[in-house]
Amino acid sequence: MRVYIGxxxxxxxxxxxxxxxxxxxxxxxxxxHKAEGFLALDEMRxxxxxxxxDSLVGIETSHNLLVDYLxxxxxxxxxxxxxKVKGSQSRRGVAGAxxxxxxxxxxxxxxxxxxxxxxxxxxxxxxxQQMRAKVSLITFLTHSCVRYSNRLRAVLLRYYPAALKIFSxxxxxxxLAFIRAYSDPDLAAKLTLExxxxxxxxxxxxRSNWVSTYFTRLKxxxxxxxxxxxxxxxxxxxxxxxxxxxxLAEKDREIKELTKxxxxxxxxxxxxxxxxxxxxxxxxxxxxxxxxxxxxxTAAVLQAIAGSSPITRQSGxxxxxxxxxxxxxxxxxxxxxxxxxxxRSCDWAxxxxxxxxxxxxxxxxxxxxxxxRWLAILWKLWQSGQTYDETFLLQQRALRTLPHP
Numbered sequence: 267m268r269v270y271i272g273x274x275x276x277x278x279x280x281x282x283x284x285x286x287x288x289x290x291x292x293x294x295x296x297x298x299h300k301a302e303g304f305l306a307l308d309e310m311r312x313x314x315x316x317x318x319x320d321s322l323v324g325i326e327t328s329h330n331l332l333v334d335y336l337x338x339x340x341x342x343x344x345x346x347x348x349x350k351v352k353g354s355q356s357r358r359g360v361a362g363a364x365x366x367x368x369x370x371x372x373x374x375x376x377x378x379x380x381x382x383x384x385x386x387x388x389x390x391x392x393x394x395q396q397m398r399a400k401v402s403l404i405t406f407l408t409h410s411c412v413r414y415s416n417r418l419r420a421v422l423l424r425y426y427p428a429a430l431k432i433f434s435x436x437x438x439x440x441x442l443a444f445i446r447a448y449s450d451p452d453l454a455a456k457l458t459l460e461x462x463x464x465x466x467x468x469x470x471x472x473r474s475n476w477v478s479t480y481f482t483r484l485k486x487x488x489x490x491x492x493x494x495x496x497x498x499x500x501x502x503x504x505x506x507x508x509x510x511x512x513x514l515a516e517k518d519r520e521i522k523e524l525t526k527x528x529x530x531x532x533x534x535x536x537x538x539x540x541x542x543x544x545x546x547x548x549x550x551x552x553x554x555x556x557x558x559x560x561x562x563x564t565a566a567v568l569q570a571i572a573g574s575s576p577i578t579r580q581s582g583x584x585x586x587x588x589x590x591x592x593x594x595x596x597x598x599x600x601x602x603x604x605x606x607x608x609x610r611s612c613d614w615a616x617x618x619x620x621x622x623x624x625x626x627x628x629x630x631x632x633x634x635x636x637x638x639r640w641l642a643i644l645w646k647l648w649q650s651g652q653t654y655d656e657t658f659l660l661q662q663r664a665l666r667t668l669p670h671p
Contacts, residue, residue, distance in 0.1 A: 268287055268322065269314060269316045271283070273332070274366045276366075279299060284311075284329060291371055294367055294583065296308070324377035327345065390556045393530060394557050400527065414513060415443055419436060421503050424438075425495040425499040426491065427489060437510070443511075451496065471548060478653055487492075524549050527549070534647060536651065541608060541611060542607040568644065569638050573598040575595070606633055614660060614663060641658065
């Protein structure tokens with residue numbers, strides 16, 4: 267006997283429906299998100315006389331201790347996309363009524379009818395799990411750095427534009443240290459050359475060619491702010507500079523930890539061969555693809571999950587190609603960053619990008635198309651265990667590429 271288990275999860279409790287092969291709800295229970303609740307689910311399965319390997323479970327998340335428990339116990343778990351569940355609401359009626367109990371029943375029914383088309387959830391190895399956590403944190407820190415930097419720039423432009431002219435970027439340690447130490451423009455303007463040299467030396471930026479350049483910029487005439495403006499924005503500039511400095515330092519530390527993990531993975535040699543991927547993108551791509559080749563049976567599946575391939579909608583004479591919104595946004599960000607980097611160092615990638623851009627007049631669209639091509643190449647290498655060979659790739663492109671009309 268086989269049973270289908272639908273779980274509508276939340277942070278505190280889970281609604282569960284056990285369904286038979288005919289689509290009838292055998293029993294519906296609610297458990298707490300506690301060890302006792304997990305045991306209650308397993309005990310109910312045992313009362314029904316169903317083996318764990320014959321229990322097919324559907325749930326809308328993989329990031330939950332309940333999923334870890336079920337996989338460890340030997341249940342067959344399917345992770346459903348929320349969009350799939352939402353799109354199937356009309357299965358159980360068209361009135362639109364909705365509650366947690368009905369959602370659990372709907373999920374069980376989806377698993378019952380569609381499990382043959384869905385891949386079972388396979389947990390990644392410990393190394394990949396650690397790498398994914400690091401990649402997620404580094405991506406978060408990257409976005410945070412951009413937000414802090416943009417806000418800091420806006421504040422400095424309002425009351426202290428000279429601070430933006432002295433150093434090459436607000437992302438450098440020396441620039442952020444200067445903003446925190448001399449957040450008052452009047453105080454900075456009174457610095458002598460010796461005092462400025464002492465500051466640079468204290469912050470390990472004492473290069474002879476930098477001193478004169480930085481000091482000249484510091485003494486260049488700039489619009490002066492009033493005492494009122496300085497008092498208004500000074501504390502915010504110091505706060506933002508500190509937050510940005512801490513985020514950048516933590517990001518560097520996490521990248522070093524990620525690199526150590528990456529070096530231990532047996533597939534690292536494949537990703538190290540990728541052009542322009544670099545220190546972060548190589549392990550990030552490996553972490554996203556993971557250990558299980560069956561998770562992405564075709565390149566098209568990987569491209570769809572990454573959001574690099576569009577969606578075609580066609581009905582009668584109407585046909586439209588649309589941007590894919592439902593995807594792994596973190597993977598889309600990583601793959602597009604890789605595409606952007608490859609344009610600067612890979613001739614065929616630059617040619618491909620420019621050709622698409624001339625047709626579409628969209629930089630993001632062109633980068634997305636290039637990312638789509640790179641993911642197809644990466645999937646082939648990952649599946650075959652081969653390393654990237656640009657000479658072979660160019661030979662294949664020469665055979666396939668047709669002249670443009």
